[in-house]
Amino acid sequence: FIFIINYLLPNLLCIIVNFKDIYEKLINEINHTSFNIYETNTYLHYCVIEHIRLFNTININIQRSVKEDMIYNDIQFKKNEQIFILFSSILRNKDEFYKPDHFIPERWENSNMNDQEIVFGIGPQQCPSKTITPIYYKSILYHLLSKFTYKEVTPNLESKELYFINPYEIRFSI
Helix, strand or coil: CHHHHHHHHHHHHHHHHHCHHHHHHHHHHHCCCCCCCCCCCCHHHHHHHHHHHHCCCCCCEEEEECCCCEEECCEEECCCCEEEEEHHHHCCCCCCCCCCCECCHHHHCCCCHHHHHHHHCCHHHCCCCCCHHHHHHHHHHHHHHHHCEEEEEECCCCCCECCCCCCCEEEEEC
8 A cells, every 4th residue: 555655646646637638527527426436437446447457566477377289479388388477468468458558547438347357466366455456546536636626747748658657746736
């Protein structure tokens, strides 16, 4: 949670306030009387899941045995060889995600919850905080966006294609 507070939340907030379309959509959503922080079919939830996908902190390798001899991307694999897949590479795979390096929260609107849960790992390697992390993120963002108005943000992001944002500064007013 220290990493979330010190790096991930400010990073996501920087993205949100840099793009007027995202910011306005979130402000409209959280100011609606029926907004519920525990819902998973909200734009705020999609922003959180998309941010976790792009800046994933689950650095695990998925170990598997090759089931049959095969060639993949010009690499030959023999049956029963052990392979290790870096999980974060799956989350930026262009075959799985349209524009994988772009912040596109809308990609989660028409997916089921199982698709959204991929950002927390798969199978026994799944992060135990898959339920609490989005609520934690959303609670802090909800408070900041509903109580304060941002005045300025640096850097000014030109594109929603994101690799690394640091340092950043966000100024709020009451």
